[in-house]
Amino acid sequence: MLRPVEKGFNAGQKNWEVLIMKKTPLNDVHRELGAKLIDFGGWEMPVQYAGIIEEHETVREKCGIFDVSHMGEIRVKGPEALNNVQRLVANDVERLEEGQILYSPMCYPDGGIVDDLLVYKIKDDEYLLVVNASNTEKDWEWIKENSLDNVELENQSNEYGQLAVQGPEAKNIINKLSDIDLDSMKYYCFACGEVAGKEVILSRTGYTGELGYEIYLQKEDAVEVWNKIMEVGKEYGLAPIGLGARDTLRLEMKYCLYGNDISKDTHPLEAGIGWTVSLDKEDFIGKDALVKHEEEGYDRKLVGFKLLGRGIPRHGYKVEHEGEEIGEVTSGSFSPSLKENIGLAYVKKELAEIGQEIEIVIRKKAVKAEIVKTPFVKNNSFS
Amino acid sequence: MSVPEGYYFTEEHEWIKVEGDVATVGVSEHAQHELGDVVFVELPELDEEYDQSEDFAVIESVKAVSDVYLPMGGKIVEVNEVLLDQPELINEEPYEGGWLAKIEISDESELDSLMDSVEYTAFLEEE
Numbered sequence: 001m002l003r004p005v006e007k008g009f010n011a012g013q014k015n016w017e018v019l020i021m022k023k024t025p026l027n028d029v030h031r032e033l034g035a036k037l038i039d040f041g042g043w044e045m046p047v048q049y050a051g052i053i054e055e056h057e058t059v060r061e062k063c064g065i066f067d068v069s070h071m072g073e074i075r076v077k078g079p080e081a082l083n084n085v086q087r088l089v090a091n092d093v094e095r096l097e098e099g100q101i102l103y104s105p106m107c108y109p110d111g112g113i114v115d116d117l118l119v120y121k122i123k124d125d126e127y128l129l130v131v132n133a134s135n136t137e138k139d140w141e142w143i144k145e146n147s148l149d150n151v152e153l154e155n156q157s158n159e160y161g162q163l164a165v166q167g168p169e170a171k172n173i174i175n176k177l178s179d180i181d182l183d184s185m186k187y188y189c190f191a192c193g194e195v196a197g198k199e200v201i202l203s204r205t206g207y208t209g210e211l212g213y214e215i216y217l218q219k220e221d222a223v224e225v226w227n228k229i230m231e232v233g234k235e236y237g238l239a240p241i242g243l244g245a246r247d248t249l250r251l252e253m254k255y256c257l258y259g260n261d262i263s264k265d266t267h268p269l270e271a272g273i274g275w276t277v278s279l280d281k282e283d284f285i286g287k288d289a290l291v292k293h294e295e296e297g298y299d300r301k302l303v304g305f306k307l308l309g310r311g312i313p314r315h316g317y318k319v320e321h322e323g324e325e326i327g328e329v330t331s332g333s334f335s336p337s338l339k340e341n342i343g344l345a346y347v348k349k350e351l352a353e354i355g356q357e358i359e360i361v362i363r364k365k366a367v368k369a370e371i372v373k374t375p376f377v378k379n380n381s382f383s
Numbered sequence: 384m385s386v387p388e389g390y391y392f393t394e395e396h397e398w399i400k401v402e403g404d405v406a407t408v409g410v411s412e413h414a415q416h417e418l419g420d421v422v423f424v425e426l427p428e429l430d431e432e433y434d435q436s437e438d439f440a441v442i443e444s445v446k447a448v449s450d451v452y453l454p455m456g457g458k459i460v461e462v463n464e465v466l467l468d469q470p471e472l473i474n475e476e477p478y479e480g481g482w483l484a485k486i487e488i489s490d491e492s493e494l495d496s497l498m499d500s501v502e503y504t505a506f507l508e509e510e
Contacts, residue, residue, distance in 0.1 A: 036419075052445040053420045244419070244446050310467075312423050312443050334422040334445055341423075363425070363441070 024069035025161050025222040033240055040243055041134025043070040048242040055245035056336040059208055060377075062237035063167030065229055066246060068214070069222060072136030072157040074129040074143060081125045084151045087285060088143060089119060090268060092278035096121040101188045101205060104276050106139070107286030111267035111293060115139050116258055118205065120190060128201075130216075132258045146285060161222030165229060166212030166249075168380070169236040174213055176232045178202065187382050196228035207246060209253035209379045248333050254304050254344060254374035260315055261302060261330040261344050269293050270346065272302045300327060301352040304374035306342050307360060309367035313343035318361040321351055329360060337377045347371075386411070386504045387478050391454065391497035393436075394506065398478065399454040401494065408454060409482040410442065410473065413507055418444040421473040426462040427484060433457065435493050440483050442473065455493040457486035 021044040030037060035046035046067065048055060058064050076085055085093045091104030098121055106114045115135040120128040131139045140155045147153060165174060171182050180193040180202055190203035198221040206212035217225055230238065247257070254272070256262045262271045267290060269277065278284075279291055307313060313332030318325055332343030347358060354373055359366035390398045396414035400407045415421065423443040433439045438450035439459070462484045466472060473481040498506055 047446065048419060051420050053422075248445060310423075311425075312448075314448060334443075336445075 022070070024067055025219045026067045026069065026226055029223060029226060030067065030240075035240070035242060038243070041070065041132075043133055045070060046240070046242040048244045049240050052242070052244035052248060053336045055239065055241045056248050058237065058239045059167045059210055059241055059245065059249055060337055061168070062239075063165065063169035063173060063233060064208075064239055064241035064245070065226065065233065066164040066166065066241050067162075067222075067226070068164050069161040069219070070133035071160075071162050072131040072133060072139065072155070073160045073216070074131060074136075074140060075152075075154045075156055076127045076129065076143075076147075077125060077152040077154075078150060079125055080148050080151050081127055084148050085119060085127050085129070086281065087148075087283065088146060089117070090277040090284055090286060090290070091119070092281045093119055093121070093127070094281070098123060099189055099191060101190055101203060103188075105262070105268045105273060106142070107268070107284070107290070108264060109286055109289060111269075111286045111289035112264040113258070113262045113266060113268060113271075114142050114264070116256060116262060116273075120201070120203070135258060159219060161217050161219045163215045163217070163222070163226060163229070164206055164208075164212060165215065165233075165238075166206045166208040166210045166241075167238075168211055169233070169238065170210070170212045173229060173233045173236055173238060174202070177228055196225045198225055200225070206381065207255055208249040209255075209375060209377065209381055210249075211380055211383055245336075247331075248336055251331055251333055251342065251344070252335055252337055252375060252377040253379055254376065256302075257331060266302075266346070267293060267298070270298050270300050270302060297349075299349055300346045301349050302330065302344055302346055303352050303371045304342065304344055304376055305358060305360075305369045305371050306338075306340055306376075307367060307369045308357075309369075311360070311362040311365075311367045312341045313345075313360050313362070313369070319345045319347055320359040320361060320366055321348075321357075323366070326351055326358065332360075335376060342372075342376050343369075386500040386507070388500045390478065390500055390503075391494060392500070392503035392506070393452065393454050393497060395452055397452055397454050399494075399497065401455075401488065401491075404487055405460065405485055406455060406457070406488050407482050407485050410451060410477055411503075412477050415474045415477045415481070418442065418447065418449065418473075420445050421470045424466045424470045424473070424483070426464070426466065427459045429459055429462065431459045432489075433459070433486075435490075435496075442470075451483065453486070454497055455486070456489045458489070459484050460487050461485040 030046040038047045089104040118130040201216040317329040319327035327347035356371045425441040435456040440451040
C-alpha cells in the first residue's frame with residue numbers, strides 16, 4: 001500500500017532524474033529532530049516532524065519555525081537595476097521604497113508565468129529577488145538572458161540560509177533575540193540587523209496567513225540561529241514545521257504554489273493575482289499578451305471550493321458541471337483548520353461564481369462541491 | 384515498533400488475521416507511520432469479490448493517496464464503517480480499531496505467500 005498511486009502534495013514536481021539531493025545547512029538538525037525527509041525540487045527537505053495536522057495547528061495557534069533555505073536569492077545591482085527589474089516582473093517595482101517588498105509574477109512574452117517571486121528594494125540601485133527553489137536555475141538563466149548589459153547580476157542562492165518564523169507568537173519570540181524595532185515593521189517590509197547575534201535580513205513576510213517573519217542569513221549561521229529561536233520559543237509553544245503543513249497553511253490562504261496552481265501555461269489574470277500585474281507601467285515582458293487577455297477576456301479562473309460529498313480533491317482531478325468537463329483541480333487537501341476538504345481549480349469563467357455547485361471527479365465518481373469565498377480561513381498576516 | 388503475533392503480512396505492509404473461514408485485514412503500524420495523519424478512507428462494497436493482491440480500499444493521508452491491496456483473495460463480508468468518521472483510528476490502533484474489512488477467504492493456501500510476524504519483523508529491519 002505504500003505506493004502513492006495518485007498525485008497529492010508536491011504534484012507539480014518531477015524530479016525523478018535527480019539522484020543526488022541538495023541539502024540545506026539544517027539537514028542534520030532535521031534528522032536529529034526526527035523529521036521525515038523527502039525530495040522537493042531536488043532538495044532533501046523535512047515534510048513533517050510531529051505530524052502535518054499538529055504542526056498546522058501549532059502555526060495557527062502558537063508559532064512554528066520552518067527551514068526554507070532552499071529558496072533562491074538573486075541580486076540585481078547598478079544604476080539600471082530598477083529598469084531591469086521593472087522589465088522582468090509584472091508588478092510595479094517603482095513604487096517601492098527602501099526596505100519594502102513586492103510580490104510579483106515574472107512572465108514569458110505570452111503571459112505564462114516563469115515564477116512568482118518577492119522583490120526586496122535594498123537601495124535605489126540594488127534589488128534582491130527571492131525565487132522558488134525548484135525554479136532557481138531556470139530563473140537565473142531567464143534573468144541573465146533578459147537583462148540589460150550594464151547591470152550586475154549575482155545568484156546568491158548558495159550563500160543564504162532562510163528561516164521562517166510564523167504564528168501569533170512570532171513577534172514575541174523574535175523580540176527576545178533582536179533589537180530590530182518590530183512594532184514599526186509593517187507587513188511586506190524588511191530591515192537589516194541582528195537576530196541571535198548574527199547579521200540577517202529580517203522580513204515581515206510569509207506563506208502561512210499568520211503574523212510572521214522570514215530571516216535571510218549566512219548559510220554558516222543557520223544552525224546557531226535556528227537553535228536559539230527553538231530555545232527561546234519553547235515557552236511560547238514553538239515547534240519545527242515541515243513542508244507538509246506549509247502546503248496546507250498556504251492552501252487555506254489560496255496562496256498559489258508554482259507548479260501546481262500557476263505555471264508557464266497559466267497567466268496571472270486567470271490565476272486571480274491580477275492585482276500583482278501593473279498594466280499601466282511602461283513595459284515588461286508579457287505585457288502585450290496580458291493587455292490582450294484583459295481586453296478580450298479569458299476563459300477560465302482559479303477558484304476555491306469545498307467538497308460537499310466524501311473524498312479529498314487532488315492535483316489533476318477533473319472538474320465537471322452537470323456531467324460536462326469544465327476544468328481541473330490544481331491543489332487540494334484536507335483542511336486542518338476547517339476539518340473539511342478544500343481545493344483550488346481552474347473552471348470556466350461563467351461557472352466561477354461563489355455558491356456555484358460543481359463536481360470533482362474522484363476515482364471515476366463525480367463528488368459534489370461548491371465554489372466558496374477565499375481565503376478559506378481568515379488571514380492574520382496583517383495583525 | 385513491535386509486530387503482533389498471529390498476523391500475516393504483505394511486502395506492501397497490509398496485515399491479515401485468519402479466524403476459521405473469515406479473515407480481518409488492515410495496514411501495519413509501519414504503514415500508518417509512513418502515511419502520516421490519515422484523513423480519509425474509502426471502503427469496498429459488501430459481497431464484492433477480489434483476487435489476492437487486488438486493490439480493494441483507498442487510504443488518504445494529508446499528503447498522499449494510497450491503494451490498499453488484499454493480502455488474500457475473498458469476498459467482503461463486513462467493513463469497518465467507524466473509519467468513515469474516525470479515519471485516525473488507522474494511526475492510533477492499526478491492528479485493532481483501525482481494521483478495514485473482513486473477508487471470506489477463497490483459498491487458504493494463499494496464506495503461504497505471506498510473512499508471519501517474525502518474518503515481517505526481519506523484513507522491516509532490512510527495509
